[in-house]
Amino acid sequence: MMARFLYRPVLVTGLVITLALVAVALLSLVWTPAVPSKMQILLKLKPPLSAGLFGTDQFGRDLTSMLMVGAWNSLSTALVAVALGASIGTAVGVFLAARRGWAEVIGMRICDIIFALPPILSAMMLGAFLGAGRFTAILAIATFMVPVFARLTFGAALQIWTRDYVSAAIGMGRSGLAITFTHILPNISNQIIVQVTIQLGLAILTEAGLSFLGLGMPPPAPTWGRMLADAQTYLGQAPWLALLPGLAIALAVLGFNMLGDGLRDLFDPREQN
């Protein structure tokens, strides 16, 4: 098992990147080099290494600390949103696969409608109603995760429903709910795990986009997206202000995507031997 694991460079790289990010995010909860919201105007716009590891922003705040806390804010928002979206989406998907008929038609068409809406635009509408903030961001991202998981699990579950052992279970008079829990879910869990990983990357990107537009967590909470937005006009003077959060976002998305790809290969029965 271990050897099989180590021969997969994509998986290992993805895992290393994501674990490192999670470690930094968790560390920020107990320790950061400085208080991220602490302004020291005299130290403003110091380049990396001249004040702290990554320098300071236009208010003289420590960029290292802001990036660390930003990692936690991004990851936690993305995790909660994906967890929410994945659970609801999966529940909907397997339910529709068990029920079929009109429920399937209506449920899947609703998913199509949600798919057709651009997430950022809808998040802006949500923000207008609920006010910008972490809750809005989570809700917006989760809403667009639901149809992704509903479709995936619906399709996968349909396949399992045609298997002989499921037919046998039906013949023995077991209920749809029982079959879903004992046969369907365990057999599609790998696909869900892979999708969750990939969607995490997407969720981080969306969260950054929302923060960039001012729809994420309000200041003083540092978020990568807002750091990037604030850095725009300082690009000539202090390029690191934009580069560092940009790199952080790219790295996080890359990490989750590689992890997802690696997991998919790992779970793929055709590559088992």
Next chain:
Amino acid sequence: MLRTISMIGSASGAITRRVALGLMVTASVLAMGQSRAEAAKDNVTIGMAIEPAGLDPTVAAPVAIGQVTWQNVFEGLTTIDRQGKVVPLLAESWTISPDGLTYTFKLRDGVTFHDGEAFSSATAKFTLDRARGDQSVNPQKRYFSTIDTIETPDATTLVLKLKQPTGSLLYWLGWPSAVMVAPKTAENNKVTPVGTGPFKFVSWAKGSQVQLEKNAGYWNSQVSVKLEKASFRFIGDAQAQAAALKAGDVDAFPEFGAPELMESFKGDAKLVTVIGNTELKVVAGMNNATKPFNDKRVRQALMMAVDRATVIEGAWSGLGTAIGSHYTPNDPGYIDLTGTYAYDVEKAKALLAEAGYPNGLTFTIKAPQMAYAQRTSQVLQALFSEIGVTMNIETTEFPAKWVADVLKAANYEMTIVAHAEPMDLDIYARDPYYFNYKNPAYNAVLQKVQETSDPAEQAKLYGEAQKILADDVPSLFLFVMPKLGVWDGKLKGLWENEPIPSNVLTDVHWVE
């Protein structure tokens, strides 16, 4: 250059000829371009951050309207010059009766509107009646309400009888909202402005630019307008503004949007940066009618928690002047009151405790999306946290949502905005106004200002008014924004300071 190429080309004659031909063409195109550029020195493109929604300054408040039209297309009876002084314009002279109730204006003869219509006392009466009437949507309607009757004994005499002495009348008549309009064209001024000014309106490409051209029949023969054409281009994004300046797409940005980008022009030999002063007072208004801001001590404590130098440095790259009340150093009778509740964390904490908040308090600021407002809010948030006060920042959209929520409904705790109108101390005496600040003593002082027309007496009274505000702190008085001018070094005649929001082009010209 050419020689080098023909040397290389000796190996291949055809290519040489083609290259040489190409070069000749290029050179002649360049030469043409140059001569065109030289001939083009009689037009100018001015950049502005905000596009006005209409072009009639007498029907809507946004300063961008006046920044295109005031003194260019439209002119008033009086006007305000570079130094902020009231000077005659369409009114040649005037006399004020000793009781300050009758103003007799001698109007200029031979003034015509751009459509050929003559300007007379009847036009002036029409304009003022339109501005003060029941149907008026003039943004400064209140200023005209002091006029009781308007008489026009002859075509060049206008007599205003006032209800009460109004010392600021001549100043208000110089504002964009008091420009003269003709009865026939007034309705359409929003889209096709017709005035008496040195420039005629040509076209307005919505979302892009407004074009003006020289008014050949301009009445004032003492002024020689050098520009044949002028256009105002609207570019909202600060990066794009900088790019347009560097590329020469715009010749001037009299009010450049991003102080942090000013440094980037230093290396550009073509451009000059001019930092002047404005009337833009950045103040964090508080709802004086609601808890906890109905307690003066809370407001004073918050004022003492603010280090204005830090605010200016953090929000506006150190460019700006600290103020201690709602008044700028340009204004008559200005006194520096930044020391009244100077930055003192310990005193602020003590006063907050005395007001019943030993453990601090929590409130929300509604901050518009503009960079200055967002950044200032963040600095204030950090400063307040030093005295145990938690301020949440809620971003609101300016102007529509802010005007509806804050200005009109006063549904807010604290907000922040730059007040652009010059000499607007009277906003603290208005009821209703979003500060909900009510102080009869203050209102009395402002009343006295209007009862005298003696500038020295007015200056003294303005001093008193400033002191009352500095002590009562109805809003946190932060700083005056600088006017960040960036323009081509060969362009002369633009205003360096901004006693009133404007882009007067009368004296603008190119030098070699």
